[in-house]
Amino acid sequence: VEAAARDLGYAGPSPKGRLLMGGKVHAIGFIPAGEMSVESLMRSPYLREVFTGVAQVCDERGANLLVVSGVTRRKDWAIANALVDGFILGHVEEIGLVSVRRKQVPYVVLEHDAGPDVASVRVDGRKGACLAARHLLELGHRKFAIVSVRRRRGEPIWHGAGLATGQLHAGYPLDHEKLAGYLEALAEAGINASDVPVVEAFPPSPYAEAGARMLFDAAPDVTAILAMSDKNAIAVLTVANERGTRVPEDVSVVGFDGVAEAARSSPPLTTIAQPLAEKGILAARMLFDGGPVRQIVQPVTLVVRHSTSPPRR
Amino acid sequence: VEAAARDLGYAGPSPKGRLLMGGKVHAIGFIPAGEMSVESLMRSPYLREVFTGVAQVCDERGANLLVVSGVTRRKDWAIANALVDGFILGHVEEIGLVSVRRKQVPYVVLEHDAGPDVASVRVDGRKGACLAARHLLELGHRKFAIVSVRRRRGEPIWHGAGLATGQLHAGYPLDHEKLAGYLEALAEAGINASDVPVVEAFPPSPYAEAGARMLFDAAPDVTAILAMSDKNAIAVLTVANERGTRVPEDVSVVGFDGVAEAARSSPPLTTIAQPLAEKGILAARMLFDGGPVRQIVQPVTLVVRHSTSPPRR
């Protein structure tokens, strides 16, 4: 019998049939945020570390890992076509969410608490931002600027000075949280939001550098820069170096994320570290293990390196 | 009618049914080589760049990208379970190949010409190795050592001096080609293989560094080191720095691959560059476009940076 099967070229049980009966696919899908397609997943150090955590769990469980491709328009159809047991969403995104919901498959959202009905893993952006701002305030800084994360490819957006919470042009909830955290800490020290310029810059090069240049051009007297991502902060270091502005002597910079590159930049970056791989691990485990829907908040910590010091007198 | 469908919670056409009728899955699978699981794909700069090329094509075509997980044992079952239209194999591997063949799905092999029946994209390892060795010979070097790539996790393997071609302990065909290329160029200059020590080291840290230490300990008089991968070459730089051995004054090092990190090492690494992302792009296009089975060979070029110089007199 077996010989006959082999003669006919039978290739062993196909997962296709099994699948149909509601069986497991033994794969989970990862949906990078925004315009972050599969390619930019590889280029973003932040996403890469989270993804590595997810991958680690997949290796443990012998599951395959599907990366959902495509820019916003196509992503919807890519999700519809994805054959997976569950999804990890890089951020909240309406289109993604809707599509995932329609598939009636479990999912976990990163970086956003979407209420008690949806599983999520995130950090407290507000708290992290407070830590960053307070660190600079304690060093004696009074002239601040903020580099926010623009979420779509494009030129930086300049807000001059005086951006109220919630007025970010292109941000995710996490970005609004961080902005609120910065402004809250500054307000406690008597610094008004209307005195703090904000630039929104897309983190991949060369957009982040363009944002940093815009900031140095428009607000040359700033001594303390709060960046919402390490990638943007490192771009500030690069541009400062180009122009002969010394860090931390002339200007202090604090990043956010605690990406590996932040430890190797020159000078090494003071930043708000979060457990990136760990977040991927937790999200993947929630997906594999099922269980009750939970909202996990991971800790943030201030890591002081060499990009911050007291302002020049 | 449509309202009724919505009331019943109909979630739109499922890819599962379509699949069964032989339809496209709109996804391709990437199988990292050897013990390289999904996780180490993220950690290996070489694989990451190739993978990025693959991802780029997937983005263009709106296809999803499945990373096949698991160590050797489980990989077989992971492949059997993978729902994809085709595979890209990181290297030749019997198990992988067998499994892929059984699925009767198209595939492309990287880094190995498996004959006219199988599609492949590779570089000429022998030629690249010749270029590297000749560069050092022209600078006047006579005392060589080779760092080969061990393909499984584990301690470095030391071959003293005198390894004939084909005697590598744990290598892929590409590694044998490179060894042959090194030895061929050295032989032309009258240097006998029996005078050239070889160490096989697994590229991820800390194995690569252990290999470099073994080499410096056992062959302290060597002035020229030929490494089969940039990762291994950079580990040599790191260990040299640890020990106060100056590169290139005391010892010259040539890498292989032309990974981004090689341009940023200190000193910047002289290496044999190959179009990594391009290989991923070509492999993915072959898969998507079908067409005749081809064996593509991509060019290698010597990139001289600052890790090589004439030997000290």
Next chain:
DNA sequence: CTGAAAGCGCTTACAG
């Protein structure tokens, strides 16, 4: 041109 039926390759529940 619309609508009922068969079949893709499995699994599962049921009859023998």
Next chain:
DNA sequence: CTGAAAGCGCTTACAG
């Protein structure tokens, strides 16, 4: 305990 049948959700070829 073994074996034939039904059904998963589609698509495709065929009958009405």
